Amino acid sequence: MVETDVLVIGGGPAGVLSALTSAKNGKRVLLIDAKMYEEIGNKICGDALNLEPTTFLEEKLGIEKPHGDEVADLVERLIFKTSNAEFPLKGDGYVLNRHPYGQRLLKQAEEYGVEVRSKTKAVRAISENGIVKGAIVREKRKNEYEIRAKVTIDCSGRNFQIRRTLSEDEFPYLEKKMEKRDVAASYREIIRLKEDHPYHNEIYLMYHKEIPEPGYFWIFSKGEKRLNVGIGWFLDMEVERGMKDHFWEVLHYYYPPGTYEVEDKGGYTIPTRYPMTNAVANGFITAGDAAFHVNPLSAEGHGPALIAGYYAGKAASEAIDTNDISEKSLWQYNVDVMQHFGLSHTKVQLFTEALLKIKIAGLEFLLKRNIFTQEQFLNLHAGSKMGKFEMLKLAIKAFPRYIILFQMKRIANEAAAFEKLFAEYPKTPEQYLAWQKRFQSRMEQIRKR
Ligand SMILES: Cc1cc2nc3c(=O)[nH]c(=O)nc-3n(C[C@H](O)[C@H](O)[C@H](O)COP(=O)(O)OP(=O)(O)OC[C@H]3O[C@@H](n4cnc5c(N)ncnc54)[C@H](O)[C@@H]3O)c2cc1C
Incomplete structure (x- = not known):
């Protein structure tokens, strides 16, 4: 058995920020992730990130904005496009290389004292008398063991591994389900073109008749001659053909076969709904995809995960300082998230x-x-x-x-x-x-x- 102040499940943006903020506030923090250490921060994604969350982290924690090889291209405008019309909205941000950015944040968290246990999977919550006391975890090919913590922060993404294993009876105010209509399926490729493209500094969300509405196809610039292109729609939408068939049909409308090479590809699901209106319980907080923090139209969840992670780490450490890790003591987290992006x-x-x-x-x-x-x-x-x-x-x-x-x-x-x-x-x-x-x-x- 291992003991710590704060146990963070998941080393994505929400988890790393939860851990970093708690450690910066002087707490003992253990962060576990199912991935290998070198893979933490890497994720199949559209890679777009707004400027606002990065400014927020700079102001609150002194974390430098994405720079150098973390940035694939800068963004100035978001464009909604149908086959006959375009609607541009101003919006500064980045198309990232997520992996180096995620690794930098992870290393910064370690510099503040966070202990990272990679290849370690949370199996289920430990709960006693309505209080979350940590998690049962398993290191790859090894036995299960207990990590006991004053506060456990579930940032395990769309799996919400801790929240899903909390019983309804003990934790009646926490939502348990994720409905099909609230989850988007998504597939993307990173492609290298023979010629440069016209999409620099703009990210395109394109509505096509081939894609179940209001799903869309995206084209984001990954720098010279490179694009991140993807497709997504809600899981409850009826479709006759597979997602990849739709994807290729639309992609080949812009870039016929033979005009590009695929550098990377993959698909995943994204919880895409308004945020959970309560994301705390005694000894427990959840943040990021695990708490429905993704924008319900654009499916951008990286920025909200960073912001929620900061608030989660702050609430956890403040609660521990007062020797009271009750739901009431952690409640400020809900208030902060609701004010910051819950309403929007x-x-x-x-x-x-x-x-x-x-x-x-x-x-x-x-x-x-x-x-x-x-x-x-x-x-x-x-x-x-x-x-x-x-x-x-x-x-x-x-x-x-x-x-x-x-x-x-x-x-x-x-x-x-x-x-x-x-x-x-x-x-x-x-x-x-x-x-x-x-x-x-x-x-x-x-x-x-
Ligand atoms: C195809 C696609 C395109 C997207 N495009 C964009 C975009 O362009 N812009 C944007 O802002 N967002 C985008 N998103 C959403 C964005 O990726 C997420 O919202 C964001 O990564 C959420 O961060 P998180 O920390 O909550 O979860 P994640 O980044 O998913 O991190 C969760 C972490 O938890 C770990 N984990 C999971 N289960 C366990 C377990 N049981 N035990 C231990 N560790 C565990 C995982 O290994 C992972 O490291 C996209 C998502 C997809 C799938």
């Missing part, structure tokens, strides 16, 4: 639901007819109310497809309602159940398909 991701969920209803044809209509300016689109997305005169002007432009406008107006109203609800997010667990009921009934109304 919930609004994105509304947009995704609207997209499922108006379909890509509706989106195309909006973009092609220039019904929304970029500012109006962002305002709507952010839940700002529209004036009557503005609505009238939009109605004239949208004629005769008012249903689309109706859906957009609905997003604005719902976004404003969720904003109000999030402003009342409970500061302590006692009020949570009542709040959660209000949240859930509103969300389920919207998600009825």
Whole structure:
């Protein structure tokens, strides 16, 4: 048996930041990952990362932004594209080489004193009387053993290995399931072209008739002559052919066979939903993909995982400092995550639901007819109310497809309602159940398909 202050399961962005922050705050930290040490931080991914989380980490922890060989290309704009229309949004960030960036963060965590145990898999939680006390783990080809910790942070990604092994009876406020409609399947290749491409400094999300809506095909620049190209859609969508067939059909529309070589390929699933509204229990926190921290439309989860990891490490170490690792003591983590991106991701969920209803044809209509300016689109997305005169002007432009406008107006109203609800997010667990009921009934109304 091994004892520590903080046990972190998973060495992805959420886990490394949880560990680094806890260790920087003076705690004994053990981080385990099922992978070999050298492979930690490597992941099949689109590799896009917004600037905002990296600025946040620089300010909070003095972690340098991605640089050198960690950066494949810089991003200035995100472009939604259908076969007939383009809609650009300004957004600074990177297309990364995730592996060296992940390894740098891991080594920085070790410099603060984090002990890393690679090739070590968490099997299940240790829980006693409603308190998580660590995990049973297994080193590759060796026996299981116990790691006991004051706080256990589950950052095991889409497997959520600790949360899934906590019993409903002991931990009734923690969600247990991951539904098919909340998970996206995804496949991507990194390709090397014969000529340079026109996608530098832009990341493209492309809607094609071949892809089940609102799934998309992406093209991200990995630097000169290299692209990260991929495809994804929700698991509950009905498809006649396999994902790779769809992928190649779309890819070959842009780059026919023979014009590129494949450097790397693979697929995985991404939990793609609004965040868990409670992600703590006695002695327990969960962050990153394991807690649904991925943007529900773009499926970007790297940035939120880094941010949530920071808040998880902060909450864990502050709780240990007060000798109280109860749910109540860790609750500030929920408050921080809800404030930082909980509301904005919930609004994105509304947009995704609207997209499922108006379909890509509706989106195309909006973009092609220039019904929304970029500012109006962002305002709507952010839940700002529209004036009557503005609505009238939009109605004239949208004629005769008012249903689309109706859906957009609905997003604005719902976004404003969720904003109000999030402003009342409970500061302590006692009020949570009542709040959660209000949240859930509103969300389920919207998600009825
Ligand atoms: C194809 C694809 C494309 C994507 N594109 C983008 C993108 O362009 N931009 C973006 O921001 N996000 C993207 N994402 C999402 C992004 O990869 C994740 O949101 C992000 O990596 C989440 O970080 P995490 O730390 O929560 O989990 P992960 O990065 O998944 O890390 C989890 C870690 O836990 C370890 N682990 C798992 N189970 C156990 C266990 N039982 N015991 C011990 N260790 C365990 C794993 O080995 C892994 O190291 C994409 C995902 C996929 C699949």
